[in-house]
Amino acid sequence: MSFHRLVLNQVSSNSEPIKVWMRIVFSFILATGAWSCQPDKPPVPKEYPEPTPFTWVNRPFFPPPILPANNPLSLQGVELGRHLFYEKKLSGDNTQSCGSCHRLNYAFSDSLLRYSKGIDGIEGNRNSMALFNLTWHTRFFWDGRTPSLREQVLLPIQDPIEMHQSLPDAVRKISETPKYKALFGAAFRSEEVTSDRIARALEQFLLTVVSGDSRFDRFRQNPVAHPLSASEQRGLDLFMREYSAPSTGRPRGADCFHCHGGHLFRADAFFDNGLDEQPASGFEVVTGLASDRGKFKATSLRNIALTAPYMHDGRFSTLEEVLDHYSNHLKNSPNLDPNLRIVYQSEGGLNLSNQDKQDIINFLHTLTDSSLINNPAFQPPLD
Ligand code: HEC
Numbered sequence: 001m002s003f004h005r006l007v008l009n010q011v012s013s014n015s016e017p018i019k020v021w022m023r024i025v026f027s028f029i030l031a032t033g034a035w036s037c038q039p040d041k042p043p044v045p046k047e048y049p050e051p052t053p054f055t056w057v058n059r060p061f062f063p064p065p066i067l068p069a070n071n072p073l074s075l076q077g078v079e080l081g082r083h084l085f086y087e088k089k090l091s092g093d094n095t096q097s098c099g100s101c102h103r104l105n106y107a108f109s110d111s112l113l114r115y116s117k118g119i120d121g122i123e124g125n126r127n128s129m130a131l132f133n134l135t136w137h138t139r140f141f142w143d144g145r146t147p148s149l150r151e152q153v154l155l156p157i158q159d160p161i162e163m164h165q166s167l168p169d170a171v172r173k174i175s176e177t178p179k180y181k182a183l184f185g186a187a188f189r190s191e192e193v194t195s196d197r198i199a200r201a202l203e204q205f206l207l208t209v210v211s212g213d214s215r216f217d218r219f220r221q222n223p224v225a226h227p228l229s230a231s232e233q234r235g236l237d238l239f240m241r242e243y244s245a246p247s248t249g250r251p252r253g254a255d256c257f258h259c260h261g262g263h264l265f266r267a268d269a270f271f272d273n274g275l276d277e278q279p280a281s282g283f284e285v286v287t288g289l290a291s292d293r294g295k296f297k298a299t300s301l302r303n304i305a306l307t308a309p310y311m312h313d314g315r316f317s318t319l320e321e322v323l324d325h326y327s328n329h330l331k332n333s334p335n336l337d338p339n340l341r342i343v344y345q346s347e348g349g350l351n352l353s354n355q356d357k358q359d360i361i362n363f364l365h366t367l368t369d370s371s372l373i374n375n376p377a378f379q380p381p382l383d
């Protein structure tokens with residue numbers, strides 16, 4: 001400041017050069033920012049409070065959740081994730097969101113489509129997967145090729161047969177959309193949009209999608225108040241009983257629990273369930289081992305009545321067809337699971353009666369969680 005005054009004092013005796021001097025002085029002031037109240041000061045970044053932690057409530061009998069320590073769930077992060085999940089600007093031509101192929105009515109799988117279509121109308125060769133209880137998964141996709149949900153969620157955006165958009169374009173379009181300033185600010189205490197933050201918010205949202213309130217769950221908690229029908233109970237018994245060859249004289253079991261067991265009704269593992277004699281690669285893409293060819297994720301059978309068609313390529317349209325497969329059409333593929341190989345060698349399949357199949361299907365219907373598909377927290381935001 002004193003330097004500016006000095007200059008002004010020196011030139012004040014002569015009025016003509018004073019204008020020249022003033023110009024020099026003002027440009028100096030502007031250039032150095034020395035003037036304490038310059039008019040074009042950049043706006044002060046908005047201060048956002050610490051996000052509110054999200055209280056993750058587990059369901060009875062479920063294993064403890066595996067939540068990422070480096071991406072703690074917050075109400076604001078989850079809400080941002082929900083907006084992004086339904087955001088069509090994440091696709092190259094603004095026509096498709098995650099929610100286009102993962103629909104809440106179908107437990108976040110696709111509608112009756114065998115293969116979902118991407119923005120360019122190109123069909124993939126995999127059936128869309130239901131999304132719930134993902135906190136207990138350690139590998140994603142039918143073949144398990146991605147080990148983390150945070151990595152996984154950015155892949156459909158870039159996939160040429162899905163949303164087909166580069167991450168820089170996605171980041172730019174989200175930054176240019178006004179509502180996201182406040183949403184990112186609330187979730188991350190800064191309005192800056194980055195692909196890492198998009199991934200974190202989507203991860204947070206998806207981790208809140210828990211399904212554990214089916215009729216079966218109520219039966220499990222209080223069988224007297226919520227009994228199963230005789231057919232459903234028989235289906236459950238078949239589902240949970242090990243297979244025994246007829247010669248043993250033991251009661252027939254359908255052996256489903258081996259791969260779709262526990263309270264999550266799935267295995268965090270990959271098996272060949274005998275779909276093809278010459279199967280597609282499957283888990284082999286992860287390990288490079290021929291012994292993993294044809295092995296796919298044993299998905300959860302919760303909400304299975306909502307997620308037709310079935311299998312990685314959606315080859316079966318109904319649960320009846322699935323039961324026919326295990327009962328009568330197992331294929332002798334090289335890596336057929338050892339439990340199913342015993343069945344195959346003994347009778348070619350489980351050889352279930354029509355009543356057995358119907359009872360298992362009736363039991364599977366008790367795994368439908370209508371509170372999941374009606375939960376307003378998972379519906380598209382109103383904006
Ligand atoms: C064009 C349809 C389509 C769109 C759009 C799409 N998905 Fe998917 N999603 C699929 C298909 C098909 C699979 C199975 C792909 C495979 O296994 O190769 C899948 C698998 C997944 C899985 C793996 C689930 C598991 O149990 O392993 C997650 C998670 C997922 N998608 C999340 C998303 C998110 C998040 C978005 C938006 C950023 C999205 N998807 C957009 C079709 C789609």
Ligand code: HEC
Nearest residue numbers: 254255256259271273296297298299310311312322326337
């Ligand atoms: C050896 C392990 C194994 C056994 C035993 C088994 N499954 Fe599966 N199941 C799998 C695998 C792996 C998949 C996914 C296969 C694929 O898509 O290629 C699957 C897929 C399914 C699907 C389709 C899931 C979806 O999301 O599309 C249904 C339904 C199903 N099984 C029901 C049953 C029933 C009912 C039984 C008992 C009769 C049974 N499974 C026994 C491993 C098994």
